[in-house]
Amino acid sequence: MTEQARSIRLAVIDTDSAFLTVLENRLDTAGWQHRVLSEGVPTEELVSMKLNALLIDLSAVGADGWEFLERVAGAVPGLGILVCSAQSTVAQRVRGLRLGADDWITKPCHPEEVIARVEAVVRRRKRAEVRLNAWPVLHAELEIRSDQYQAFVGAQNVGLTRREFELLQLLAQVPGQVVEREEIYQKVWGYAMAHGDRSVDVFIRKLRQKLHGHSPSWRYIHTHFGIGYRFDPEPVDGAEQVAPAPDRAEARPPRSDEVPTDEASVEEAPVDEVPVETA
Amino acid sequence: MTEQARSIRLAVIDTDSAFLTVLENRLDTAGWQHRVLSEGVPTEELVSMKLNALLIDLSAVGADGWEFLERVAGAVPGLGILVCSAQSTVAQRVRGLRLGADDWITKPCHPEEVIARVEAVVRRRKRAEVRLNAWPVLHAELEIRSDQYQAFVGAQNVGLTRREFELLQLLAQVPGQVVEREEIYQKVWGYAMAHGDRSVDVFIRKLRQKLHGHSPSWRYIHTHFGIGYRFDPEPVDGAEQVAPAPDRAEARPPRSDEVPTDEASVEEAPVDEVPVETA
DNA sequence: TTGCGTGTGAAAAACCGGTGAACACGCCTT
DNA sequence: AAGGCGTGTTCACCGGTTTTTCACACGCAA
Numbered sequence: 103m104t105e106q107a108r109s110i111r112l113a114v115i116d117t118d119s120a121f122l123t124v125l126e127n128r129l130d131t132a133g134w135q136h137r138v139l140s141e142g143v144p145t146e147e148l149v150s151m152k153l154n155a156l157l158i159d160l161s162a163v164g165a166d167g168w169e170f171l172e173r174v175a176g177a178v179p180g181l182g183i184l185v186c187s188a189q190s191t192v193a194q195r196v197r198g199l200r201l202g203a204d205d206w207i208t209k210p211c212h213p214e215e216v217i218a219r220v221e222a223v224v225r226r227r228k229r230a231e232v233r234l235n236a237w238p239v240l241h242a243e244l245e246i247r248s249d250q251y252q253a254f255v256g257a258q259n260v261g262l263t264r265r266e267f268e269l270l271q272l273l274a275q276v277p278g279q280v281v282e283r284e285e286i287y288q289k290v291w292g293y294a295m296a297h298g299d300r301s302v303d304v305f306i307r308k309l310r311q312k313l314h315g316h317s318p319s320w321r322y323i324h325t326h327f328g329i330g331y332r333f334d335p336e337p338v339d340g341a342e343q344v345a346p347a348p349d350r351a352e353a354r355p356p357r358s359d360e361v362p363t364d365e366a367s368v369e370e371a372p373v374d375e376v377p378v379e380t381a
Numbered sequence: 382m383t384e385q386a387r388s389i390r391l392a393v394i395d396t397d398s399a400f401l402t403v404l405e406n407r408l409d410t411a412g413w414q415h416r417v418l419s420e421g422v423p424t425e426e427l428v429s430m431k432l433n434a435l436l437i438d439l440s441a442v443g444a445d446g447w448e449f450l451e452r453v454a455g456a457v458p459g460l461g462i463l464v465c466s467a468q469s470t471v472a473q474r475v476r477g478l479r480l481g482a483d484d485w486i487t488k489p490c491h492p493e494e495v496i497a498r499v500e501a502v503v504r505r506r507k508r509a510e511v512r513l514n515a516w517p518v519l520h521a522e523l524e525i526r527s528d529q530y531q532a533f534v535g536a537q538n539v540g541l542t543r544r545e546f547e548l549l550q551l552l553a554q555v556p557g558q559v560v561e562r563e564e565i566y567q568k569v570w571g572y573a574m575a576h577g578d579r580s581v582d583v584f585i586r587k588l589r590q591k592l593h594g595h596s597p598s599w600r601y602i603h604t605h606f607g608i609g610y611r612f613d614p615e616p617v618d619g620a621e622q623v624a625p626a627p628d629r630a631e632a633r634p635p636r637s638d639e640v641p642t643d644e645a646s647v648e649e650a651p652v653d654e655v656p657v658e659t660a
Numbered sequence: 661t662t663g664c665g666t667g668t669g670a671a672a673a674a675c676c677g678g679t680g681a682a683c684a685c686g687c688c689t690t
Numbered sequence: 691a692a693g694g695c696g697t698g699t700t701c702a703c704c705g706g707t708t709t710t711t712c713a714c715a716c717g718c719a720a
Contacts, residue, residue: 182505192491199497204505205484212471218478219485226461226483226505249558251608263708264607301710303666310667327718328665542697580699582677606707607676 110224111152112136115143116159116186121209128213141170145177154224155182157216159209160198168201175202182223186211239274242335243317246274255316262312265290269305273323273333282330306331389503390431390572391415394422395438395465400488407492420449424456429575434461434499438488439477447480454481459567461502465490506571518553521614522596525553534595541591544569548584549592552602552612561609585610 112134116122122138129136141163148156156174160167175183185198186207195206204223207216239246245254251267253260262270268290273281286302287295295302306323313322324332391413395401401417408415416430420442427435435453439446454462464477465486474485483502486495518525524533530546532539541549547569552560562581566574574581585602592601603611 192494196493196497199494199501204501205498214475215471215478218475222478222483223505226502250611251559251605265709299710300666300712304668304710307667307669325666544698578699579677579701583679583699586678604677 110134110154110220112155112157112220113139113148113151113153114157115139115141115162116157117162118159118209125213125216128217132217134217145174148174148178148181153178153181154227155184155220157184157186157220160185160187168197171198171203172201180227182220182227184216184220184223186216241274241277241333242320242322242337244274244313244320244322244335246271253313258316260312260316262309265305266309266312269302270309270333273331276333278332278334280326280329280332284330286330302331389413389433389499391434391436391499392418392427392430392432393436394418394420394441395436396441397438397488404492404495407496411496413496424453425576427453427457427460428573431570431572431575432457432460433503433572434463436463436465436495436499439464439466447476450477450482451480457573458563459506459571459573461499461506463495463499463502465495503571520553520556520601520612521599521616523553523592523599523601523614525550532592537595539591539595541588544584545588545591548581549588549612552610555612557611557613559605559608559611563609565609581610 112129114122114125114136116138126136126138156178158167158171160171163170171183171185174181183203184205184207185203186209187194188209190198190206190208198206205219207219239248243255244260247254248271251262251264253262253267253270269286272286272289283302284295287299291301306325310323313320319338320335321338322333322335324334326332391408393401393404393415395417405415405417437446437450439450442449450462450464453460462482463484463486464482465488466473467488469485469487477485483505484498486498516527518527522534523539526533527550530541530543532541532546532549548565551565551568563574565581566578570580585604589602592599598617599614600617601612601614603613605611
């Protein structure tokens with residue numbers, strides 16, 4: 103939840119070298135990208151820097167500080183702006199905030215607090231930022247798209263429900279790792295699993311069904327008896343695209359549980375699941 | 382831009398009656414809706430109040446102030462949280478900000494500054510959504526003009542209300558991407574969605590009605606059951622198109638991220654059955 | 661073989677979203 | 691001041707979807 107704090111891009115406009123030294127030291131420790139700018143920075147340049155936040159000492163900007171503040175705030179929406187100054191009146195602070203500043207810090211101030219305030223300013227914005235956090239992840243034939251709450255095989259939508267997707271996502275997050283039932287339940291359902299609850303099993307089955315229906319030549323979810331499940335794509339040996347298994351005349355009982363066998367070879371079970379137009 | 386700034390809904394948790402009196406006086410002058418709460422407010426109630434911001438005096442909350450702060454910040458995303466306290470250390474302020482507070486104000490403080498800081502916090506969240514993408518964007522037959530708060534089909538005005546337009550704009554900002562209900566509500570309405578609120582649905586319906594009324598051969602908004610909605614223009618099959626690809630089986634729109642699944646028609650993947658091709 | 665954990669299908673229950681309409685509120689006109 | 695109008699909110703109903711539950715078959719380990 104709080105992982106987005108790292109790697110903030112911050113620019114500082116200030117002339118107080120002592121303050122700058124201490125602050126930059128802290129910023130390095132925090133791992134932020136930062137640079138010091140002079141007052142005459144064109145707004146276009148600020149935009150192109152792709153900053154998360156800007157820290158301005160108004161006294162370093164000169165008489166047209168207010169104008170500068172207003173201009174930047176208007177021209178670079180999405181940029182967090184924090185103003186700091188040695189001493190200031192209530193009226194000045196109010197004016198600064200109204201002109202577009204997100205926060206006003208009075209010097210002397212502790213670098214740690216500056217950092218925390220920048221974080222607080224940026225935090226809000228991050229939430230609303232374009233969701234680039236999760237780009238499609240590919241496991242074997244399976245593509246998991248967090249922005250769609252869906253999984254795809256090729257261009258085919260697997261058609262997972264919300265819970266199914268969350269379950270898949272949870273397991274696929276740690277491929278090759280066994281996840282205990284209790285943990286699965288806790289993370290996907292959000293609360294502790296009641297004794298004897300079979301929900302996880304049922305959803306695993308549904309997941310397997312849909313995955314197998316769309317990507318029959320891969321086996322994605324493995325059972326660990328008495329423990330839980332593991333996501334680990336592995337090719338189904340036997341009938342690949344090449345040699346479709348001969349034995350299919352065998353009329354098997356309705357029970358066709360085992361995932362591995364071809365049974366429904368690729369052409370037998372056309373992966374499509376075209377959503378029926380329910381209108 | 383600033384028309385939303387007025388009429389902020391603010392709740393205050395404090396016991397300092399002198400401060401409260403002065404502050405409430407100011408809030409009335411500013412025309413804000415406000416109320417004073419006691420410390421034991423369940424987060425559910427906070428949500429249903431449709432607040433924009435919350436002002437907490439940590440010393441009024443008692444020992445579990447930190448916990449309360451963390452809980453509220455976690456449970457009511459989109460709520461601006463400002464903490465104030467008589468005296469505090471840097472470490473305390475840093476802690477508060479890290480736990481989710483958006484600002485920390487030290488008493489004594491001028492009511493006007495409090496108001497300005499609340500405004501800054503609320504604005505910060507509001508602005509993040511706006512993206513300031515002024516120029517007309519064309520999706521299929523639909524032209525979205527942010528500068529007019531309107532959408533057009535050809536030269537015809539669709540006649541959207543403010544909310545309808547904001548909703549459309551939000552969705553159309555990220556075509557092909559599923560946006561969760563909660564997120565929609567928070568960005569368009571400005572505060573957290575209360576459980577069971579149907580406003581989003583109602584406005585989606587109104588939007589669909591108007592869009593369909595003006596551009597019947599395209600379908601713009603898709604439902605993702607249990608998640609939210611997705612803007613992704615696609616031709617209504619069975620209807621005649623002008624130039625754009627009328628087929629849906631093969632040529633998919635340039636967009637590589639949209640989902641074939643539409644509406645709530647995600648049916649069970651018929652694993653052992655031959656899915657019916659409905660094309 | 662027994663005992664417990666898991667796979668499976670189907671039914672029941674809970675949930676969700678579409679819809680129409682009543683209601684509330686501010687604004688403008690009369 | 692009363693009434694009409696445009697907007698936005700809330701409510702109840704309905705049908706479809708999803709989730710949970712249940713009973714039983716099956717499989718793994720002791």
